[in-house]
Amino acid sequence: MTPLQEYLALSMALFFIGTWGVVARRNIILVVMCIELMLNAINIALVAFSNYSPIGGGRGEVFVFFVFALAAAEAAIGLAIAIAMYRLKEKLSVDDLDEMKG
Amino acid sequence: MGDFNQFFFILLSVVILVSAACVVLFKNLIYSALSMIGSFLGVAGIYILLHAELVAAAQVLIYVGAISVLVIFAIMLTHHRTGDLSLYFHKQAWIALPVCAVAGITLMVIMGSAAYNAVGEAQNPTDENIASLLFNEYAFPFELVSLALLVAMIGAVILAKKEKS
Numbered sequence: 229m230t231p232l233q234e235y236l237a238l239s240m241a242l243f244f245i246g247t248w249g250v251v252a253r254r255n256i257i258l259v260v261m262c263i264e265l266m267l268n269a270i271n272i273a274l275v276a277f278s279n280y281s282p283i284g285g286g287r288g289e290v291f292v293f294f295v296f297a298l299a300a301a302e303a304a305i306g307l308a309i310a311i312a313m314y315r316l317k318e319k320l321s322v323d324d325l326d327e328m329k330g
Numbered sequence: 331m332g333d334f335n336q337f338f339f340i341l342l343s344v345v346i347l348v349s350a351a352c353v354v355l356f357k358n359l360i361y362s363a364l365s366m367i368g369s370f371l372g373v374a375g376i377y378i379l380l381h382a383e384l385v386a387a388a389q390v391l392i393y394v395g396a397i398s399v400l401v402i403f404a405i406m407l408t409h410h411r412t413g414d415l416s417l418y419f420h421k422q423a424w425i426a427l428p429v430c431a432v433a434g435i436t437l438m439v440i441m442g443s444a445a446y447n448a449v450g451e452a453q454n455p456t457d458e459n460i461a462s463l464l465f466n467e468y469a470f471p472f473e474l475v476s477l478a479l480l481v482a483m484i485g486a487v488i489l490a491k492k493e494k495s
Contacts (some may be wrong), residue, residue: 231335232448236441238343242350242369244434249354251430252423255404257359257404261366265350265395268373270387275382278455280448286455290463292385296392296476301482303397307404308489314408315492323420 243269254321256313260306267299276277335379342379346372357418359405367398381454 242265249262271292280287310320317324349368356362370393377386411417420426464472 230446230448230450231339231452232446233410233442233444234339235459236437237378238346238376240437240441241343241347243374244430244437245347245350245354247433248430251426252419253354254412254418254420255359258353259364259399259407260404261401264401264407265353265366265369268370268393272373272376275377275380275385275445279380279382279452280446282447282449286407286459286463288458289382289455290468292382292470293388293464294468294475296388297370297479298353300392300397301479304482305402305489307400308486310404311407311490317441318409320364320408320410321417324475325366 232276233234233308237274239276241269242272249278254323255305256310256320256322256325259322260303260310262320263306264303267295272296279293296308338375339379342372342375345369357412359410359457360402363398363401363405366401367394370394370398379452381452384457384460 244270246262246266248289249298250259255264265296266282274288274292274295277284278284278292281288313325346369349365349372352365353362353369356365370389372387374394376388377383377389
């Protein structure tokens with residue numbers, strides 16, 4: 229394996245650990261945390277591609293900064309939803325958010 | 331990649347993946363948040379191995395500094411029930427692990443064996459290079475992201491505000 233492929237393999241492993249957490253756990257705060265892990269995995273792939281590409285010139289790293297900003301926005305909104313949900317229902321399980329099922 | 335880099339890559343990979351698995355497996359959310367911080371620090375180390383020092387600094391500032399504190403605040407502001415395992419994991423969680431493992435290993439093999447048009451040694455785009463890209467070519471997305479952050483901030487305040495009774 230070349231170094232680039234090793235970094236991509238690490239990125240995929242981290243991404244699917246995050247997916248596992250999102251799918252398997254009930255707590256909404258933990259789901260937000262696992263989404264952050266998945267975004268980190270994507271950032272590893274972006275930086276690896278950026279720095280091993282013969283033509284990139286740092287564009288991948290610029291995208292990583294955009295991902296940082298949007299991850300911060302997503303965490304703020306997700307955790308605010310968790311706190312609002314806790315205030316309404318006194319529960320934090322994703323199974324309790326089922327008002328819209330038919 | 332020299333022996334030195336190889337050693338640190340394997341060390342950091344183990345730290346990242348083990349602490350990420352601990353995030354999913356710990357019952358106590360505070361422990362999960364702390365191992366998430368460990369995982370973020372490992373990712374910052376990976377950025378340094380990739381010669382992306384600016385990204386590593388931003389990772390420590392934003393993820394380890396800001397987002398972790400936000401998560402820990404949310405955990406502290408809510409009260410958590412404790413009990414048997416069904417409170418923490420879905421009933422279908424035992425299917426989720428093999429499905430994610432198969433999907434993850436498949437993609438790892440595919441991405442680890444594909445031929446890329448890559449240079450042998452990691453390049454280092456200079457900070458000036460990144461800054462000029464950010465403020466010239468990507469100036470509009472940059473402003474758009476600042477707008478998104480503003481909207482997120484207002485939205486978070488409105489969502490988390492106590493309603494008047």
